[in-house]
Amino acid sequence: MRVLVTGHEGYIGAVLVPMLRESGHEVVGLDTGFYTGCPRGTPG
Numbered sequence: 001m002r003v004l005v006t007g008h009e010g011y012i013g014a015v016l017v018p019m020l021r022e023s024g025h026e027v028v029g030l031d032t033g034f035y036t037g038c039p040r041g042t043p044g
Helices: 013-023
Strands: 002-008 025-030
Touching: 002 013, 013 025
Parallel strands: 002 025
Antiparallel strands: none
16 A cells, blocks of 8 residues: 655654555655754754
């Protein structure tokens, strides 16, 4: 099954995407990229 994950680079998406892929799903991610380049846990 194909699954669209919004916010795939975020806190939940980073855990959810690998779980879905391990279950055999085809995952497509969509993210705004607001925190690209920021260390996790510290807002931009």
